Amino acid sequence: MKLLPERTVERLSQYRRVLQRQLDNGTESIYSHELAKLLHITPVQVRRDIMLMGHSGTLRRGYNIENLIHLIGQIIDCSGQQKIAIIGIGNLGEALANYLTENKTKLQLSAVFDNNMDKVGKIYSGIVCYNIKNLKKIVQRENITIGILTVPPSQANEIALKLKEAGILGIINYTPVSINVKGIFIEQYDVITSLEKVAYFAKPKNAAILQEGCK
Amino acid sequence: MKLLPERTVERLSQYRRVLQRQLDNGTESIYSHELAKLLHITPVQVRRDIMLMGHSGTLRRGYNIENLIHLIGQIIDCSGQQKIAIIGIGNLGEALANYLTENKTKLQLSAVFDNNMDKVGKIYSGIVCYNIKNLKKIVQRENITIGILTVPPSQANEIALKLKEAGILGIINYTPVSINVKGIFIEQYDVITSLEKVAYFAKPKNAAILQEGCK
Numbered sequence: 053m054k055l056l057p058e059r060t061v062e063r064l065s066q067y068r069r070v071l072q073r074q075l076d077n078g079t080e081s082i083y084s085h086e087l088a089k090l091l092h093i094t095p096v097q098v099r100r101d102i103m104l105m106g107h108s109g110t111l112r113r114g115y116n117i118e119n120l121i122h123l124i125g126q127i128i129d130c131s132g133q134q135k136i137a138i139i140g141i142g143n144l145g146e147a148l149a150n151y152l153t154e155n156k157t158k159l160q161l162s163a164v165f166d167n168n169m170d171k172v173g174k175i176y177s178g179i180v181c182y183n184i185k186n187l188k189k190i191v192q193r194e195n196i197t198i199g200i201l202t203v204p205p206s207q208a209n210e211i212a213l214k215l216k217e218a219g220i221l222g223i224i225n226y227t228p229v230s231i232n233v234k235g236i237f238i239e240q241y242d243v244i245t246s247l248e249k250v251a252y253f254a255k256p257k258n259a260a261i262l263q264e265g266c267k
Numbered sequence: 268m269k270l271l272p273e274r275t276v277e278r279l280s281q282y283r284r285v286l287q288r289q290l291d292n293g294t295e296s297i298y299s300h301e302l303a304k305l306l307h308i309t310p311v312q313v314r315r316d317i318m319l320m321g322h323s324g325t326l327r328r329g330y331n332i333e334n335l336i337h338l339i340g341q342i343i344d345c346s347g348q349q350k351i352a353i354i355g356i357g358n359l360g361e362a363l364a365n366y367l368t369e370n371k372t373k374l375q376l377s378a379v380f381d382n383n384m385d386k387v388g389k390i391y392s393g394i395v396c397y398n399i400k401n402l403k404k405i406v407q408r409e410n411i412t413i414g415i416l417t418v419p420p421s422q423a424n425e426i427a428l429k430l431k432e433a434g435i436l437g438i439i440n441y442t443p444v445s446i447n448v449k450g451i452f453i454e455q456y457d458v459i460t461s462l463e464k465v466a467y468f469a470k471p472k473n474a475a476i477l478q479e480g481c482k
Contacts, residue, residue, distance in 0.1 A: 055476055058464060065463040069443070091445065128463060130470045136462075143365055147358035151458060155443075159466055197469050198462075222469030224461055228284070228370075230306065235478045237468035239461055243366060246439055246454055247351075247413075248280040248343060249273060251374055253452035254412050254437030255345045261270055263450045 061128060063101055066091055068124045075117050083114040135162040135196040137220075139211055140203035141171055141181055144226060148200055149177040162194045184211070191218040198222050205229045212238070271319075276343060278316055281306055283339045290332050298329040350377040350411040352435075354426055355418035356386055356396055359441060363415055364392040377409045399426070406433040413437045420444045427453070 088095040152161040167184045199215040208227040222237040303310040320338045367376040382399045414430040423442040437452040
């Protein structure tokens with residue numbers, strides 16, 4: 053078996069969300085150009101992705117939405133449930149804990165960790181905060197496989213290594229530090245780069261070029 | 268003039284950060300393969316980007332770090348200062364306000380907005396929270412060009428359009444809604460897609476393939 057490219061996984065996740073919204077609104081089928089328009093990508097890209105999912109069937113009325121959602125789930129979801137821990141429960145950690153418990157997802161927030169004794173033992177979005185010293189014990193007991201890293205930058209690499217040693221298989225890194233841990237999947241969320249990217253395209257001269265291209 | 272591709276701007280931002288850290292540690296020059304290793308990309312990519320910046324000079328001792336940082340700044344920074352507003356000051360908005368005021372960056376957080384009257388008039392990370400009704404007035408008065416959108420999903424498109432009308436040139440969208448506003452740059456940060464992507468690569472079967480590839 054081969055892993056899908058990262059960009060493809062991202063698009064499948066986005067397709068599913070958009071398709072679910074259509075289904076909730078009572079729509080039963082969709083054409084590739086409609087789905088493409090909803091996601092601001094090309095219809096060719098959509099059709100290629102849908103072929104890759106192994107979809108077949110009549111297309112006179114477009115693709116069956118329920119069928120597509122089911123196919124995407126088979127490809128990107130785990131058969132069992134996947135459990136998440138948040139490490140570092142500052143403002144951002146709290147926002148993410150909130151988000152995870154409020155939004156329906158197949159991923160279950162199972163623990164949060166901090167090294168601040170004022171936070172340890174407290175409840176965040178219904179989840180108890182553990183002492184980071186017990187990271188390995190709790191991760192293994194709860195069978196947590198995904199870690200969200202919202203610790204101070206200086207601790208990022210050390211904690212990422214501990215997460216790997218505890219058996220974590222994937223990390224979302226919200227710190228600005230590049231993590232140097234091999235053998236597990238690391239998704240880097242980089243606030244500064246996002247900001248500098250938007251700032252570049254929002255320079256008045258560049259913004260004028262963008263605007264020109266939209267006319 | 269042509270705009271740089273998004274990925275290139277991202278890499279330039281990341282190079283600068285890594286280079287600044289090297290400079291702070293007293294290092295004066297760096298080879299492309301060293302810089303590549305720090306960012307987990309190929310030396311060829313690094314050399315191509317540096318050529319694109321118009322760098323020339325002797326390479327016996329590698330690239331001069333101060334020189335590279337200066338070149339990157341000339342390409343991606345605005346000559347004046349760029350001002351930012353955060354719209355929606357919940358947990359995530361607060362975390363970002365904190366981040367922006369605590370970290371040195373050329374971007375200046377100048378206003379936060381909310382429609383909750385309990386928040387209007389309060390101070391967040393030293394910045395006053397305005398009523399969202401006054402968005403256009405404040406954005407124009409302060410000459411704010413970048414908006415960070417952390418409002419509830421149902422309001423995302425409406426507020427994005429208001430930001431554009433107020434003169435905002437770039438938006439970072441932290442809501443899970445795809446924004447349909449043309450003519451300005453929109454950077455989508457998609458929490459769910461990040462999560463589902465990590466979850467895909469952290470499925471035990473997929474994680475095993477990743478690990479195998481690292482041996």
